[in-house]
Amino acid sequence: MAPKTDIEIARTAEKRPIQEIGAKLGIPPEALLPYGHDKAKVTADFIAGLEDRPEGRLILVTAINPTPAGEGKTTTTVGLGDGLARLGHKTAICIREASLGPCFGMKGGAAGGGYAQIVPMEDMNLHFTGDFHAITAAHNLLAAMIDNHIYWGNALGIDQRRVTWRRVMDMNDRALRDIVCSLGGPSNGYPRETGFDITVASEVMAILCLATDLADLQRRLGEIIIGYTRDRTPVHARELKADGAMTVLLRDAIQPNLVQTLEHTPAFVHGGPFANIAHGCNSVIATRTALRLADYVVTEAGFGADLGAEKFMNIKCRKAGLAPAAVVVVATVKALKMNGGVAKDDLKAENVAAVRTGCANLGRHIENVRSFGVPTVVAINHFAGDTEAEIAAVQDYVRGQGTEAILCRHWAEGGAGIEPLARKVVALAETDHHSFAPLYPDEMGLFHKIETIARRIYRADHVVADQKIRDQLTAWEEAGYGHLPVCMAKTQYSFSTDPELIGAPEGFDVPVREVRLAAGAGFVVAICGRIMTMPGLPPEPAAHSIGLNAEGQIEGLF
Structure with missing residues (x-):
């Protein structure tokens, strides 16, 4: 008999009323705004009343560079939360919301897998509570x-050639990357070149995930730079009087969403900035709320540790005053084996030598994470075809790195399979030897920050940038933005900007x-290599397999 799919497992879950899940964290029913019976938003008033509470311990789950074989970072995040709850700890999980683009593109879902899932799985992967639609609407309101x-006369003197604010939609559509708008005559406006990004790449998404409350949200939205005048003076959203209406559209979206795992562990699922072109973490509001309600909060950062964990430490923790108590690096x-040079079609055969070669990628991530002063452990996300010799090779290598690799069977066994981790x-987390610190100080120059990440995290030799880019960074420093962190936008598949350069390359x-200034979000984006802010669909998108069965149930999500 074939094993159950993720969606089949999720469909048979015995979900508890969301008020019961909230009660586990001390959230009263009146502080929940239900969306049906199994999901709710936590009210802003309740969150504001938690301000003086002590915070629990924050655990970050990150991973090696992603491969087509899969790493299971979200699955491990969910499983670890269930495992901690099984040990009697008051636990909450914090992850991002799923984007429709990747869901119908390559991923097919983002709620964990097997018996380590967050439910309702179908809702989470589709429209959920409408947060992404609200972000899309707020972003495009500003564009309009x-x-x-x-x-109507251009009183601010905006140079149409220097409008930098594009439009967004939550779908992968390469045809919209570059467009010409306002065609059709004078009544339709002045034609100009523009384009679309995916919603998760929107600065509005990043702002929502970094804002601390509604007032901070509106302040940040007002700081958005939409373009420049002919004399290169920046024009802000507040000058267009757009920040108030945008905040209205986001009033509900900024409130965190509460759901549950298959084992009824509370989970906050909120926000979803891309990890290669944004900072790749769930919202600060959700994380801080969870920390004031639970003893342990398990969260994740997108893609490999070179992107997600680096930005979690250097952007989210820096801006929100957070410090992880421990980091889990997930590997399979x-x-x-793929990092060791094995093709995807050949992965079923035992190949201990390839495992040992591929461990160089894991070792680089361990070294990088520990450079932030945080204790680190490795989770081996178990697959049925893994051999004892291959597992032992990973454990031996990690032991040589001064830490431990623990075999985790949460996909098949739920929380019980991850208790050792x-x-x-x-x-x-309970040791007192933590010395967390970001990689670079605020006062370091912007280009020097880019070089620091490239050399210390990626192991590059040089950062190559035209004088025009260097001059732009200098101009931003002179305008008062030099203290901002940098957000590196590059491929997730390699430490380098070449997705084919796997393993642990050096000297590139x-x-x-x-470079783009996200003044509202509070970081500078450095776009490297061939990274796109609007993905395209693959030759065989997941959408081909998604539909309704004879009972009207959704099939094809995974």
């Missing part, structure tokens, strides 16, 4: 107000082709 302002035998995490160049 820009063109409308220009149409299959992914390590949960015990280790508790032991690490990092080309920076563009």
Whole structure:
């Protein structure tokens, strides 16, 4: 008999009323705004009343560079939360919401897997509570107000050639990357070049995930730079009087969403900035709320540790005053074999030598994470075809790195299969030898920050950037933005900007082709290599397999 799919497992879950899940964290029913019976938003008033509470311990789950074999970072995050709860700890999980683009593109879902899932799985992967639609609407309202302002006389003197605010939609659509708008005559405005990004790449998404409350949200939205005048003076969203209406659209979206795992562990699922072109973490509001309600909070950062964990430490923790108590680096035998040069079709055969070669990628991530002063442990996400010799090779290698690799069977066994890792995490988190610090100080120059990440995290030799880019960074420093952290936008598949350069490469160049100032979010984006802010669909998108069965149930999500 074939094993159950993720969606079949999720469909048979015995979910408890969301008020019961909230009660586990001390959230009263009146502080929940239900969306049906199994999900709710936590009210802003309740969250504001938690301000003086002590915070629990924050556990970050990250991973090696992703491969087509899969790593299971979200699955491990969910499983670890269930494992900690099984040990009697008051636990909450914090992850991002799923984007429709990747869901219908390559991923097919993002709620964990097997018996380590968050439910309702179908809702989470589709429209959920409407947060992404609200972000899309707020972003595009600003875009409409820009063109409308220009149409009605352009009192701010916006240079149409220097409008930097594009439009967004939550779908992968390469045809919209570059467009010409306002065609059709004078009544439609002034034609200009623009384009679309995916919603998760929107600065509005990043702002929502970094804002501390509604007032901070509106302040940040007002700081958005939409373009420039002919003399290169920046024009802000507040000058267009757009920040108030945008905040109204986001009033409900900023409130965190509460759901549950298959084992009824509370889970906050909120926000979803991309990890390669944004900072890749769930919202600060959700994380801080969870920390004031639970003893342990398990969260994740997108893609490999070179992107997600680096930005979690250097952007989210810096801005929100957070400090992880321990970090889990997820790896799989299959992914390590691929990093060791094995083709995807050949992964079923035992290949201990390839595992050992691929471990160089894991070792680099361990070294990088520990450079932030945080204790680290490795989770081997178990697959049925893993052999004892391959698992032992990983454990031996990690032992040589001065830490431990623990075999985790949460996909098949739920929280019970990850208890050994949960015990280790508790032991690490309760030590008093933490010395967390970001990689670079605020006062370091912007280009120097880019170089620091490229050399210390990626192991590059040089950062290659035109004088125009360097001058732009200098101009931003002179305008008062030099203290901001940098957000590196590059491929997730390699430490380099070349997705084919797997393993642990050294001695390469990092080309920076563009820099963008996200003044509202509070970081500078360095776009490296061929990274896209609007993905395309693959040759066989997941959408081909998604539909309704004869009973009207959704099939094809995984």
